[in-house]
Every structure is written in structure tokens, then in C-alpha cells.
Amino acid sequence: MSKKYDCIFLDRDGTINTDPGYISKLQDFKFFDFAVAALDMLKTLTNNFIIISNQSGVARGLILEQDLIKINEYIFEEFSKNNLGLLDIYYCFDHPDNSSGRRKPGVEMFVEASNQYCLDLSRCLMIGDSKTDILPAKVLGMESMLVLSGEGEKYKNSFYEKEKPDYISKNLMFGAIELIT
Ligand SMILES: [Mg+2]
Numbered sequence: 001m002s003k004k005y006d007c008i009f010l011d012r013d014g015t016i017n018t019d020p021g022y023i024s025k026l027q028d029f030k031f032f033d034f035a036v037a038a039l040d041m042l043k044t045l046t047n048n049f050i051i052i053s054n055q056s057g058v059a060r061g062l063i064l065e066q067d068l069i070k071i072n073e074y075i076f077e078e079f080s081k082n083n084l085g086l087l088d089i090y091y092c093f094d095h096p097d098n099s100s101g102r103r104k105p106g107v108e109m110f111v112e113a114s115n116q117y118c119l120d121l122s123r124c125l126m127i128g129d130s131k132t133d134i135l136p137a138k139v140l141g142m143e144s145m146l147v148l149s150g151e152g153e154k155y156k157n158s159f160y161e162k163e164k165p166d167y168i169s170k171n172l173m174f175g176a177i178e179l180i181t
Helices: 035-042 065-081 108-117 131-139 172-180
Strands: 007-010 049-054 086-092 124-128 143-147 167-169
Touching: 007 108, 035 172, 049 108, 065 086, 086 108, 124 131, 131 143, 143 172, 167 172
Parallel strands: 007 049, 007 124, 049 086, 124 143, 143 167
Antiparallel strands: none
16 A cells, blocks of 8 residues: 655755754754654655755855755765665755755755656655745645754744644654554
């Protein structure tokens, strides 16, 4: 039987790891202590995770792409070690003052992923801690969850009726529990 979601898209900073701002070195990247256990629960709902992340620190000159690649390798290793199917990581380096449709809330990274992996976006879920994670999900007809870790608390009451996420949860762990029970 197919699982509920073709894919669960995950924001990175503030959703699966702490967000101290512009993480430029691997040693500054810390998964939330609940992240692996939460993802393990979410795995009952999907075979596929994809990370979709704005990293304007690259355009700002605060993050080197080679350091971001090291962080990616570490994330892939951790997912793999814990038997979590991470299909891909999509990044957008654009500066917000000069951004393409790839930068969230733009939809293009999601569209690229759905084309590349033949995903039915109406059968996908996006989880993130920012309004910019929820808005593209709404445009694309995906389910969405705002987590209040990271910056989420700040955005909780910022949604118009039509923009509201399907779920609002304290963090990825509470969200996973809500989704599987
Ligand atoms: Mg975030």
C-alpha cells in the first residue's frame, strides 16, 4: 500500500536543526535533539524526504559554497545512518533583494523536485518554521505544517485565512506525533 505522502519536504534551519543564523561551518550545524526520532516517526507516512532551504548567506558572502557542501554531506550521512530516505537537498543562494523564483516563498525549487523525482505535489507535505515555507505549499496545493521552533513563533499569527497552514505544531516531534496519531 502506498504511504500517505509522496514526499515530505523539510525546511532546514529552525526545522530540523537549530538556527543561530547563517550557518557557515559544519561545527555550527546541530540537529535538534528530537529530529531523528521525529523523522523516524514521519517515515511511517512517506518513503521520501527532501530538504528545501534558502541560503542567502552565500550571496551575502557569509557562507562559502564548499562549506555548505560539507554540511550537506553530513546531513546525508546522518539521514542514511538512521535509515531515513533523504532524496535530495535543494538550496537557493539568492539574496532577498535580488531573488529568482527559486528562493522561497517562490515555488521553483519544489517544482524542480517534483519534476526530477515524479512527485505528485498534491500528495506532499511541507514542514517549516517560516511563512516563506507555508506560502509556496499553499500555491502548489501541498499540505503544510508550521513548526514553532526556530522562527515559527514569530509567524504564528501572521497568516490570512487562505494562507493558514494545515497544522501548527510546537516542533517537528510534536508535529510527527500529531500526524501519526
Ligand atoms: Mg527555517
